[in-house]
Every structure is written in structure tokens, then in C-alpha cells.
Amino acid sequence: MRQMAVAARREKERLQRGNAILEAARHLFFEKGYSATMDEIAKKAELGKGTLYLYFKSKDELYVSVIIEGFHVLERRMERELAKAEGPDEKTRAIYYAFVDHCLENREYFRITQYFLTEDARSKTSRELIDTINQASMRLLQYGVNAIQDGVASGLFRDDIDVIAASILGWRSATGILDLAVLDEEADSRAGTYGQLFDLAFDFLMRGMKKDRPSGRKGAGG
Structure with missing residues (x-):
């Protein structure tokens, strides 16, 4: 004992x-x-x-561990938001805005992660640690893939879209706007111009994925 x-x-x-x-x-x-x-x-x-x-083993391993910690914070947030969402369109929206809000509220995690993505940082980092980050990133990306696949299966989204490419497009479009918003110390939420940009990017994504709907207008001879 x-x-x-x-x-x-x-x-x-x-x-x-x-x-x-x-x-x-x-x-x-x-x-x-x-x-x-x-x-x-x-x-x-x-x-x-x-x-x-x-x-x-190294400062690099410690740096990557902090990044992974941030990924876990984001993943828990996405899980909470998904639990409240119904249908693939709401789930896709929940994932997109969970990512956006997480990064705006945890700017330091976003900044150190973005640095790791630079060529300078990766040139100094072992293949093992790069693979660790890539695997963790793919785990997060899979949330979007799953939601979009559900949309295809339900008939809401087009069945000819590449679901992985569509998920990457959503992440990268949000990240591009976040690069600007995080630099702006006054942009502490999705209010104002940045909020409009996030909404516009998400709207473009959804319009591109959804099946064409009849306009409801009659033709010239109708």
C-alpha cells in the first residue's frame, strides 16, 4: 500500500x-x-x-504542444455547437462560425498556429512534428467534411462536389479574413466589416454547394 x-x-x-x-x-x-x-x-x-x-525533447515539440492544446479547445467548441444544430446546413454553419469565434476570442492561439504554417517555421521543424500538426488539422477538417457529406446524402448539397475541397475552402476563406481581423485589435467579435466578410464568404460557400432551386418565375410563354 x-x-x-x-x-x-x-x-x-x-x-x-x-x-x-x-x-x-x-x-x-x-x-x-x-x-x-x-x-x-x-x-x-x-x-x-x-x-x-x-x-x-525540444522547444519545437513544446511549441507544437501548445498549438495542439488550442486545437482541443476549438474541437470542444465545435462539439458544443454541433449538439445544438439540426440538419447539414446548420451543422456546416455551426462548424464555420465555431472556428471563426474561437480564433477571434483566442487570438494568441491563432497567431502561433499561423506562424507554424510559414515556410521559415516548417524548415526548422522535424517531419514528425509537422505530421503531428497535419494529423490534428485533418481531424478538425473532418468535421466540415462530415457535415457536407450529410448535406449531399440528404439531397441539400450537390452530389458532384468534392467534399474535402469544399471543407478546405471553408476553412481557408475564414482564415484569410481572420488574418486581417486578428491584426485589428479593435475587431473583438464578428460585428462590423469583418462580420460582413465572414457572412459573405460563408454565403458564397453555401450557394456553391446547394443544388439549384427553381426560381419560381414563369417563362416568357407561361
Whole structure:
């Protein structure tokens, strides 16, 4: 029993140190971006620098871990919004705006993720970590794919569309607008010009996917 208690205490301490490292890294990456150093993170976490390397092989791995943490926050938000949506059109909308609102409310996660997508960042990052981010990104993308597939199956969306390409288009159009909105410190919500841009981009996406509907107008001889 004593050995079990000691093992449980050590495991708890190990988890606490790991969380302290991640919290310190998040704070510094949000503040300084990738330029934050392992020395600074160790000092912030009140741990020796060597201890950091017992949990994370490199600064890159720690940076990617913070990005993945942000992905998990987004995924939980999408799940909550999907639970309230009915039908493929509402589900597609829920996913799109969950992503937009998450990024506007968590700008630091968005900023550090966007940096990782640059050629400079990827040239310094191992293939293993790039694959980790790509797999996590595909998991998020799959939410859109599933909603669009449901729309095709229900007859709401065209059956000739590439559902993966359509999902990517939705993410990338929103990301392009977010690149502008996140730089604007006053754009703290979907109000105003940016809100109109998000709505317009989503409307274009939906119009492109939906099957043609009869206009209801009679022809010249009708």
C-alpha cells in the first residue's frame, strides 16, 4: 500500500510539472511568439532547464504542444455547437462560425498556429512534428467534411462536389479574413466589416454547394 501511495504521489507530481511547463510555455509563446527560449520557459515554470527536456525533447515539440492544446479547445467548441444544430446546413454553419469565434476570442492561439504554417517555421521543424500538426488539422477538417457529406446524402448539397475541397475552402476563406481581423485589435467579435466578410464568404460557400432551386418565375410563354 505504501509503495502504491508513493507511486501515485510521484505520478501526480509528474503531471503537475508537465502542466506547469505547458502553462509557462503558453504564456511566453503568446507574449513573445517562437522567439521565447527554453531558459525563459524554465524560469517561468520555476523548474530547472534540464527538467523541461525530460518532458519535451525540444522547444519545437513544446511549441507544437501548445498549438495542439488550442486545437482541443476549438474541437470542444465545435462539439458544443454541433449538439445544438439540426440538419447539414446548420451543422456546416455551426462548424464555420465555431472556428471563426474561437480564433477571434483566442487570438494568441491563432497567431502561433499561423506562424507554424510559414515556410521559415516548417524548415526548422522535424517531419514528425509537422505530421503531428497535419494529423490534428485533418481531424478538425473532418468535421466540415462530415457535415457536407450529410448535406449531399440528404439531397441539400450537390452530389458532384468534392467534399474535402469544399471543407478546405471553408476553412481557408475564414482564415484569410481572420488574418486581417486578428491584426485589428479593435475587431473583438464578428460585428462590423469583418462580420460582413465572414457572412459573405460563408454565403458564397453555401450557394456553391446547394443544388439549384427553381426560381419560381414563369417563362416568357407561361
